[in-house]
Amino acid sequence: MKNSETITVDELAVEQNSNGGSPLVVETRGLKKTYFGKIDVPVLHGLDIKIYAHEFVAIIGQSGSGKSTLLNILGALDVPTGGTVLINGTDISTLDEDELATLRSDDVGFIFQSHYLLNEFTCLENALMPVTIRHGEADEEQTDRVLRLLERVGLSDQINKHPDEMSGGQNQRCAIVRSLANSPKIILADEPTGNLDSRSGEEVFSMMREMNRESGVAFVMITHDDRLAQAADRILLIEDGNIFEISKEAHRERVAK
Amino acid sequence: MKSFFNIFISALVPKKLRFEFQLALRHLLSGGWQTILTISAVAAGVIIVIFITSLIFGLQEMMSDLLTESIPHVVVQVEDPKPKTLTNTENPTSSRIEEQASQLKFIDNWEQVVRTIRGLPNVRGVSPVVSGQGFASKGANPVGVSVVGAEPELLDVITPITKDLTSGKYRGLGSDEIVIDAELAKDLNTQVGERIRLTSSSGQSDSFTIAGIYSRGQGRGSAYVTLRNGQSLFGFGTSVNVIYVKVYNIYDVENLSNTIMALTPYEAKPWTIDFSRFLVNMQMMGASAYLISIFSLIASAFAIASVLVVSVLQKSSQIGILKSMGARQRQILTVFIFEGLGVAIMGSSLGAVIGMMIVHFIGLLERPDSTGTGASNAMFPVRILPLYIGLAILAAIITTVIAAVLPARQAAKLNPVDVMR
Numbered sequence: 001m002k003n004s005e006t007i008t009v010d011e012l013a014v015e016q017n018s019n020g021g022s023p024l025v026v027e028t029r030g031l032k033k034t035y036f037g038k039i040d041v042p043v044l045h046g047l048d049i050k051i052y053a054h055e056f057v058a059i060i061g062q063s064g065s066g067k068s069t070l071l072n073i074l075g076a077l078d079v080p081t082g083g084t085v086l087i088n089g090t091d092i093s094t095l096d097e098d099e100l101a102t103l104r105s106d107d108v109g110f111i112f113q114s115h116y117l118l119n120e121f122t123c124l125e126n127a128l129m130p131v132t133i134r135h136g137e138a139d140e141e142q143t144d145r146v147l148r149l150l151e152r153v154g155l156s157d158q159i160n161k162h163p164d165e166m167s168g169g170q171n172q173r174c175a176i177v178r179s180l181a182n183s184p185k186i187i188l189a190d191e192p193t194g195n196l197d198s199r200s201g202e203e204v205f206s207m208m209r210e211m212n213r214e215s216g217v218a219f220v221m222i223t224h225d226d227r228l229a230q231a232a233d234r235i236l237l238i239e240d241g242n243i244f245e246i247s248k249e250a251h252r253e254r255v256a257k
Numbered sequence: 258m259k260s261f262f263n264i265f266i267s268a269l270v271p272k273k274l275r276f277e278f279q280l281a282l283r284h285l286l287s288g289g290w291q292t293i294l295t296i297s298a299v300a301a302g303v304i305i306v307i308f309i310t311s312l313i314f315g316l317q318e319m320m321s322d323l324l325t326e327s328i329p330h331v332v333v334q335v336e337d338p339k340p341k342t343l344t345n346t347e348n349p350t351s352s353r354i355e356e357q358a359s360q361l362k363f364i365d366n367w368e369q370v371v372r373t374i375r376g377l378p379n380v381r382g383v384s385p386v387v388s389g390q391g392f393a394s395k396g397a398n399p400v401g402v403s404v405v406g407a408e409p410e411l412l413d414v415i416t417p418i419t420k421d422l423t424s425g426k427y428r429g430l431g432s433d434e435i436v437i438d439a440e441l442a443k444d445l446n447t448q449v450g451e452r453i454r455l456t457s458s459s460g461q462s463d464s465f466t467i468a469g470i471y472s473r474g475q476g477r478g479s480a481y482v483t484l485r486n487g488q489s490l491f492g493f494g495t496s497v498n499v500i501y502v503k504v505y506n507i508y509d510v511e512n513l514s515n516t517i518m519a520l521t522p523y524e525a526k527p528w529t530i531d532f533s534r535f536l537v538n539m540q541m542m543g544a545s546a547y548l549i550s551i552f553s554l555i556a557s558a559f560a561i562a563s564v565l566v567v568s569v570l571q572k573s574s575q576i577g578i579l580k581s582m583g584a585r586q587r588q589i590l591t592v593f594i595f596e597g598l599g600v601a602i603m604g605s606s607l608g609a610v611i612g613m614m615i616v617h618f619i620g621l622l623e624r625p626d627s628t629g630t631g632a633s634n635a636m637f638p639v640r641i642l643p644l645y646i647g648l649a650i651l652a653a654i655i656t657t658v659i660a661a662v663l664p665a666r667q668a669a670k671l672n673p674v675d676v677m678r
């Protein structure tokens with residue numbers, strides 16, 4: 001299956017590590033996932049992935065290839081059926097429920113295709129929710145930080161609105177701020193622009209890219225939008241249960257085909 | 258509104274629980290019809306239980322009141338003479354008592370017996386009584402009547418008469434006065450203030466002024482005279498032949514009879530002997546009241562649970578997203594405990610208020626044929642029973658919290674992705 005233009009992730013990781021010297025945020029070793037049911041569905045066949053701080057990684061692949069499955073496992077929302085996942089060097093299979101909750105709260109942020117904001121709360125309250133969950137209440141400093149982020153994504157005048165009073169793009173920008181609320185090390189975004197028209201999609205993407213550059217938080221973003229993938233630092237392709245890193249050149253050629 | 262809640266929360270809810278409290282509050286406030294429906298289900302359950310218990314237990318209480326308030330609870334008298342058997346002749350003590358009993362049907366030392374009984378627990382009133390048969394007449398046509406001679410103030414506690422008077426008085430009855438029942442008054446064609454003649458079964462005779470006429474609406478009643486008049490009418494001297502005892506707890510009367518029989522040589526017959534069937538019926542009625550209450554509680558529990566379970570299951574994906582943001586299982590459970598408590602407290606207090614109001618107003622309804630006196634004119638003899646209201650509220654709260662927490666617990670246990678789809 002491998003052709004000359006694909007390099008394994010491991011090779012590249014070693015390369016990057018030696019070049020950039022950025023710390024590893026997430027690593028998987030031989031990651032496997034099979035959905036057991038009436039028919040067992042093997043989805044991931046043993047993936048070795050390394051994600052470093054400061055990176056913006058795009059994951060592409062056909063629908064049903066296992067992109068979401070992978071992302072959920074990387075963020076400890078789902079458990080693998082084989083292999084290990086290390087977040088900040090910790091094997092997450094050794095963590096109990098409460099420690100997993102702490103990890104999801106402090107180290108990982110999520111953005112989904114749907115914004116999943118809570119309609120019972122305002123934009124500001126939604127953006128502060130990870131802080132509220134963690135501390136019971138946001139203090140002034142935390143609130144100020146989130147207010148600044150909301151300003152950065154252009155939602156200053158929307159902070160008291162509820163999700164059903166805002167547009168899809170505005171909600172998704174609010175969800176971005178929410179994913180950043182506890183200053184995580186990595187943000188996992190599953191088709192964050194998938195529900196948006198191309199203009200708001202691009203807006204949302206460029207905001208994510210800015211946050212990545214400014215705060216150094218790593219992003220792993222699943223996307224079907226080839227132009228957005230081109231704008232990432234690295235592109236990972238999932239195909240037939242395996243993952244490959246492909247160069248932007250190779251990606252452009254694939255798209256052209 | 259929102260700022261009011263915020264002040265309330267920062268004042269009352271510890272910081273650690275503020276997120277959970279806020280979320281539960283928002284769920285309830287934004288729940289609209291669903292919140293109203295669940296609160297109504299809880300309220301309805303509490304109303305039904307309050308209604309049924311106050312109706313059934315009220316009916317039960319009224320029936321036992323009706324019966325036992327007009328009868329003495331223990332009747333102390335000389336044992337009925339029994340035919341002598343061979344064993345009695347072999348036992349000198351027993352034969353001596355037997356002899357005495359057949360000669361003297363009255364209680365000589367009644368003052369001492371009354372004093373002894375007054376000192377016993379559960380005793381509400383004691384009245385020495387002369388009781389016998391006689392004839393009442395006004396001019397011709399004597400009519401048979403039971404005659405009771407007793408101190409009005411003492412007897413009124415045991416077989417209330419004043420309460421049933423339709424005219425005249427009973428308390429403060431004079432030495433030549435009598436109180437008769439309405440039926441006798443009709444038969445004799447007489448009224449308060451007129452005089453009638455009373456002849457006892459032992460032949461003595463005297464005439465009395467009618468001081469009062471009473472009606473219990475249940476056949477012919479006795480004629481009441483003072484103790485002294487009774488004694489002279491029946492030739493008892495200073496003795497009586499019966500002592501009536503009234504108690505506080507009518508279901509604990511056998512103990513008292515046994516004690517009286519142990520302390521005195523007389524027979525003490527508890528009311529339960531003559532009314533054993535009634536007692537069994539009362540117990541069956543009590544049991545069915547409990548059963549009906551329990552079943553109505555279970556039925557409303559299912560109603561509450563089904564509404565609540567649906568509304569919690571609808572929040573499954575929210576539970577998933579909260580977990581993805583770092584919420585712990587315990588936090589999610591706390592949210593739904595708060596939510597269940599909120600629904601339960603609002604619903605059951607609403608239900609308690611409405612239930613008590615319904616019971617109160619139903620209790621005010623009167624039978625169309627009521628005579629206008631006494632407490633027995635209510636169409637529904639309801640009682641507001643704080644214990645059962647408390648139990649209904651407690652049961653509603655427990656059910657509601659369980660119905661809210663169980664599905665939430667189920668959802669909170671799963672991997673976030675499994676509930677987010």
Ligand SMILES: Nc1ncnc2c1ncn2[C@@H]1O[C@H](COP(=O)(O)OP(=O)(O)O)[C@@H](O)[C@H]1O
Nearest residue numbers: 035041043061062063064065066067068069070
């Ligand atoms: N909970 C599940 N149970 C069974 N099969 C699943 C489940 N979730 C995903 N799958 C299957 O796993 C495969 C990968 O799904 P997914 O990771 O969502 O793909 P992608 O995000 O790349 O479109 C698909 O074939 C999908 O049908």
Ligand SMILES: [Mg+2]
Nearest residue numbers: 067068069190
């Ligand atoms: Mg997907």
